[in-house]
Each structure stands twice: as structure tokens, then as C-alpha cells.
Amino acid sequence: MASFTGLQSGRVYAVTVTAVAGHFSNQSATCQLATVPNPPGPLNITERTTNSLSVQWKTPGLMTGAPDISYNISYRSTGTGASGQSTSSLRYNLLSLSSGTFYTITVITVGPQDLGSAPVNTSVYTLPKPVVSLTASPLSTSSVKLQWTDPVDVKSYYSYRVQYSNATVPVGEKTVNTSFTDVPGLEPGTGYTFTVTTVAAAGSDGIPEHTFSYTKPKAVSNLLVEDLNTSAIKLSWSEQDDHKPTYSYLVTVSKRGSMVTNVSTTVESYTFTHLQPGDSYTFSVVTVVQGVKSDSVETSSYTKPGVVTNIAATGTTTTMNVTWDAPVGQVDSYTVTIYNDNVMENNHTLSNDSLELVFQNLKPGKVYVVRVVTNSGPLTEASLNVTNATYPNPPGTQMVEDQTTGSINISWARPLDMDLGQYRFSVFHLGQHNLTEHNWILLENLQSGTLYNITVVTVGPLDYQSTAVTTANYTRPHSVSGLTEAGITPTDVTLVWDQPENKAGYSFKVEVTYPNGSLFISVTVNNTTRIVTGLQSGSNYTFTVTTLTEDGTMATPVKVFYYTSMFPW
Incomplete structure (x- = not known):
């Protein structure tokens, strides 16, 4: 057995073995043996998307120029099996990956005789997909509500980074695990840009989504009805302590729950005209900035009613x-x-x-x-x-106090329930009119034995007259003249007389009384002679003749005294 050192990695070597015995040797056939390749250089993720990862590495050490070198790439996510690919390049794009998913990537150098190097590993997330339908709506003067829909293929471990800034500087940041959040601590009536980023893990962020909203401006204060008449009402109010030039006011008038009209103004007063007299109106003032409205401030008032x-x-x-x-x-x-x-x-x-x-x-x-x-x-x-x-009450019933041949003195009761000094009386007769404060009147220069219609009315304030009270009264007729006897017998006396102003309707009452005053006879006749019969002879009698008007008004009686004659002896 022999061991060779100092060889290059990933190379093919020809090895022969020669047997030596003394001066003899015998060379074996050549055997091709390869060294194990070195592992690739550190793995570098050069690009990430929601469904791909680009991996790059360097040529394994001491293997530059080595022939027949390739790389086996395998990758797997948690709970799934591994997938593998082979490439001769120093980079590879992993495609059709799941978004926001943690992948472990392994690269092995494959050299001659399919010898593989030690593996080189790295782990990384694909990028999560962005949130969907991000909206911002004002909650109050200091907060905004954000809402969105979870990203497609959302994972349970996702979180969301919420960032917000005003027109000049970043203001704050927070991380939430829900698809909504309230952002507090903001300034009233101010515009903010809100950014929501899906976070799969630290450094693995989705594409940020942006939206914009204003906080509600502060409401106005001291809303007053400053002036009103039958068809117009003037409103006034105080601006906010943080009033901004971009503010305007939406002023609305409504009646019984239905809007009558609304107007936009930039000043702190407005006069509504053409209102109905005597009607109840509700007025509201809303501060508006870029379409965002403050809480409404309301007051109610009536217009003045019209005059009947x-x-x-x-x-x-x-x-x-x-x-x-x-x-x-x-x-x-x-x-x-x-x-x-x-x-x-x-x-x-x-x-x-x-x-x-x-x-x-x-x-x-x-x-x-x-x-x-x-x-x-x-x-x-x-x-x-x-x-x-009110009309005065009429006078009471008229009464004749005295009559002469040329005058009538009448009186009447004062009207009921009326105060002295508050009325007078008008007396009418023969087209003449007399005004008096007394409840009597003497009518003079009248004709004797004549019927007069006398009307009395009460005259009150504004010269209003009561109903009339009318009476008909005669003046006294003249007395008869030349009353004398025209013949006397023991039982009869014939009387004759004259009436100096004999008028239609006159009659004469003839009365005969005994010497002791007792009445012997009373008779009314229509002519100027009367034979009184049935007397006692040689007796003294009083003969009275009185002129009567049609209603029985009497003249002054005229009397004479006569004896009847004696019967002859």
C-alpha cells in the first residue's frame, strides 16, 4: 500500500505499480485515480424575489483550471424534501420557490469520477409578498387607522413593519402581527405617509406598500348664533389653537333631519339667508383639510317668527x-x-x-x-x-217726569255695569240731537197735544252707541175754554165748551161730583157738548171737563159749579 501526498484536489492521476525483485521489475497496468475536489467557496445570495433565489460561489480553492468540475445544488424548506440541480457555472437561480419561505441551500463540488466535496450550506428566506389593499383612515385628531389584506401565500410567522413620516421627517415605526393597527401620537390636521412592509424574518422584507392620510383637524369652538331675523341667521365660531392655512370650514344647515344647504368658507363666520320664518334649524361646522373632516360642532336655533x-x-x-x-x-x-x-x-x-x-x-x-x-x-x-x-250698555227705561203743553221732561236709568264719566247720552227727537251727561232731559218748544218719539242711546268710547231705547210721549193738550151750561132743568144740565187747538184723536173726559166730592158720573166724549142727566133737583154739582190726547195724556182740568133747578110747586 502506498500513500501519495501533495496532490491537487479534483484531479485524475495515473497510478502504476511495479514489482521489483532484485534486478527484475514488472510494471502493472495503469490505474486512473482521482482526488476529492475541494468544496466551493462561501455561498452568496445575490438576488432574492418572492419566488426565486440567486446563489453564487467561488471556484473551490486550488482548483482553478481543474477539468470536469461541476456542482450539485440542493435546497429544501422546512418540512419538505430536498430538490437538486447540477451546473457547471458558479451561480444558479432557484426558481418557482414559495414566497417568504426559509430555504437551506447546499452546494457540493463534483469532480472526476463523481467524487463530491464536502458540502457548503447557507440558509435564507425568499422575500414575502407585499400586503394588499392598504388603506388609511383618520380616527381622531391624533391617530389614524391602517388596514390591509394579508399577502398572498401568507405565513403564520409573518409580521408587519409600520413606518410613518410627515412631509419632512420620519415620525415613528412599529411592528404588528395583525392586518390592522392604529397609529397614535400624531399631530392634528397633518398629512402622514404610511408604509407597511411584510417581514418574513430579520432582513427578509417584502416590497413596501404606501398610503397617505391626514389626521382629523381639531373641531372649532364657541359656535354661536350671533344674529338672526325672520329669514337669516348668522353663525360665528373660534378657530383652533393650531389653525393651519390649509384649513377650510364646511358649514351645513338642516331642518328636521334633512339638509337644506351647505357651504365652504375659510373665515370664521357665515350668514344663511332665505330661511323660513319661525322654523327650527340645526347648524353644523366641520373643519376640513384635504377632504378630511373634524368632528362636527352643532347648534340649533329658530328664525324669528313672522308677524301676523x-x-x-x-x-x-x-x-x-x-x-x-x-x-x-x-x-x-x-x-x-x-x-x-x-x-x-x-x-x-x-x-x-x-x-x-x-x-x-x-x-x-x-x-x-x-x-x-x-x-x-x-x-x-x-x-x-x-x-x-266694547259697545256701551243701553240706558234704562224712560220715565216722564213732567209734561206741559210745550215741553216734556223725561229721565231714564243709567246703563248697567258702566262707570260714571265714561259715557254720555244722545237724545233724538224730530230729527234733533241733544248730547248730555245727565240721565234726564227737558225737551222744550214743543207743540201741545202732540206725540213725540224720543230715542236715547248711550255713547261710549270711540263714540260707539248702544242699542236705542225709544218711547212715545204726548205733550199736554190745551185745556178746554168757555166751559158753561147751555141749559139747566131739575134733573139735567147741558154743558158746552171749546177746544182752542182741537186735534185728531182728542177726547174729553166729563166728570160730575156731588157737593161732598163723591163722583156722580165720569164719561168720555168726542165732541164739545154733553147733557148730564139723572141729577137731583136743586142740588149743587161740580162739573169738570179735561182734554185727553189719544194716549190719555190730560190737559189741566177746567171746573164749573151749577145748581139744578127746583121742580115747580
Whole structure:
């Protein structure tokens, strides 16, 4: 047995053996023997993708120029069998690999006679695939929510590196094992770029995915209704303590849950016009930066209600009927108030479908002021005052206090439930009009025995007149004249007289009384003569004739005294 040293690796050597015996030798046949090749130089991964690995190595030491050298490459992932390839090159691309997977790669130098060197190993991951559908949405003024879909062919050991930066510098980094995360500690109203990288292992990162989002800007403060009228409301608010020039404001007005309109502005106030009177509106202000909105700040307010129109008050002696037309817009209710001498007498609140109210139990002949107030929410709007008066009560029944042939003195009871000094009386007769504060009147320069219709009304405030109280009264007729006897017998006396102003409807009452004053006879006649019969002879009688008008008004009676004659003896 012989051992050769100092040979080159991976070479083929011809070996002969010569037998020597003394001077004799015998050479054997030549035998081809090869040395084991040296292992390749260190393995170097020159390129990685999600499904391939490029491996490179150096020529094994002391084997430069060695013929018939090749390399066997085998690779395997955890839990799988090995795959092998052969190449004469110093590099090899492993294809159709699984993404984000840990591979162990072994390279052996294969020399002559298929002798293999000691193996050279390396381990490495293929790159993981990137996340899918990365989105960022503002959570608050200081945080953003990131979400994504796991990469295709995701592995349980994957993690995700989340990096974020503002426009100038990196801000932070975190690693998570879920497909979502919240990023806190950010500045309000600021734009951030977010990068999510799939990590299979340290140094084995997928292609980064990027997205961008703003944090929510801070909300405005001190939102106020600064001024309002029936169709416009002005809003004002304070800007944020970190206000940025890129901010704008979206101002929205809505009614009963439905948006009316919205506007964008860069100043801290806005006036909405063309609103409905008396309606409730909700106003919201949102700060906006690049389409990202802050939390909404809201307030509510009513516009002032409109004023009622065509208000009218119509009175009777104890009531006042108030009517009006509804204003434009919305009204919750109406409050109707009535005053007397600047003191409220009564008020009522009515539903918005009522346009009329009757005040009861008022005093007659009083001036009242009426006002109608429209109510919408906490706001009210009063109408102009309307003044009117109740009608006075009529005077009481007329009574004749005295009559003459040329005058009538009448009186009447004062009207009920009315205060002295608050009314007067108008007295009408024969087209004449007399105004007096007294409850009586003397009508003079009248004709005797004539029927007069006398009307009295109470005159109250605003010259309103009560219903009329009318009476018909005669002046006294003139007394008869020339009353005398036209013949006397023991049992009869014939009377005759004249009426200086005899008028249609006159009659005459003839009364005969005994000397003791007791009545003998009373009779009414229509002519100016009367024969009184049935008297006692030689007796003294009183004869009275009184002119009567048609209603029995009497003139001053005229009396004469006569004796009947005696019967002859």
C-alpha cells in the first residue's frame, strides 16, 4: 500500500505499480485515480424575489483550471424534501420557490469520477409578498387607522413593519402581527405617509406598500348664533389653537333631519339667508383639510317668527272678537293678550291652526288694546297694537217726569255695569240731537197735544252707541175754554165748551161730583157738548171737563159749579 501526498484536489492521476525483485521489475497496468475536489467557496445570495433565489460561489480553492468540475445544488424548506440541480457555472437561480419561505441551500463540488466535496450550506428566506389593499383612515385628531389584506401565500410567522413620516421627517415605526393597527401620537390636521412592509424574518422584507392620510383637524369652538331675523341667521365660531392655512370650514344647515344647504368658507363666520320664518334649524361646522373632516360642532336655533297681518278686533258690549291672518313661515302657537288702561285683562295661547279668539266677560263701554304674538320655539314676535272698544250698555227705561203743553221732561236709568264719566247720552227727537251727561232731559218748544218719539242711546268710547231705547210721549193738550151750561132743568144740565187747538184723536173726559166730592158720573166724549142727566133737583154739582190726547195724556182740568133747578110747586 502506498500513500501519495501533495496532490491537487479534483484531479485524475495515473497510478502504476511495479514489482521489483532484485534486478527484475514488472510494471502493472495503469490505474486512473482521482482526488476529492475541494468544496466551493462561501455561498452568496445575490438576488432574492418572492419566488426565486440567486446563489453564487467561488471556484473551490486550488482548483482553478481543474477539468470536469461541476456542482450539485440542493435546497429544501422546512418540512419538505430536498430538490437538486447540477451546473457547471458558479451561480444558479432557484426558481418557482414559495414566497417568504426559509430555504437551506447546499452546494457540493463534483469532480472526476463523481467524487463530491464536502458540502457548503447557507440558509435564507425568499422575500414575502407585499400586503394588499392598504388603506388609511383618520380616527381622531391624533391617530389614524391602517388596514390591509394579508399577502398572498401568507405565513403564520409573518409580521408587519409600520413606518410613518410627515412631509419632512420620519415620525415613528412599529411592528404588528395583525392586518390592522392604529397609529397614535400624531399631530392634528397633518398629512402622514404610511408604509407597511411584510417581514418574513430579520432582513427578509417584502416590497413596501404606501398610503397617505391626514389626521382629523381639531373641531372649532364657541359656535354661536350671533344674529338672526325672520329669514337669516348668522353663525360665528373660534378657530383652533393650531389653525393651519390649509384649513377650510364646511358649514351645513338642516331642518328636521334633512339638509337644506351647505357651504365652504375659510373665515370664521357665515350668514344663511332665505330661511323660513319661525322654523327650527340645526347648524353644523366641520373643519376640513384635504377632504378630511373634524368632528362636527352643532347648534340649533329658530328664525324669528313672522308677524301676523290683518289683525282686527270687533266688540260687543261684553266680548271682543280678535281675528288675524297667519304670517309666512312656521308658527308653533299664538298668544293673544287684551289690555285695559295698560293693565292686562286676559290672555290665551292658541294652537297654530287657530286664527280667531273671542274674549268674554269684558266690561261694556271700555277701550281695549289687543296684541297677537307669534311663538316659535323660544322666539316671539308681537304684532302692532290694535285698539277698539266694547259697545256701551243701553240706558234704562224712560220715565216722564213732567209734561206741559210745550215741553216734556223725561229721565231714564243709567246703563248697567258702566262707570260714571265714561259715557254720555244722545237724545233724538224730530230729527234733533241733544248730547248730555245727565240721565234726564227737558225737551222744550214743543207743540201741545202732540206725540213725540224720543230715542236715547248711550255713547261710549270711540263714540260707539248702544242699542236705542225709544218711547212715545204726548205733550199736554190745551185745556178746554168757555166751559158753561147751555141749559139747566131739575134733573139735567147741558154743558158746552171749546177746544182752542182741537186735534185728531182728542177726547174729553166729563166728570160730575156731588157737593161732598163723591163722583156722580165720569164719561168720555168726542165732541164739545154733553147733557148730564139723572141729577137731583136743586142740588149743587161740580162739573169738570179735561182734554185727553189719544194716549190719555190730560190737559189741566177746567171746573164749573151749577145748581139744578127746583121742580115747580
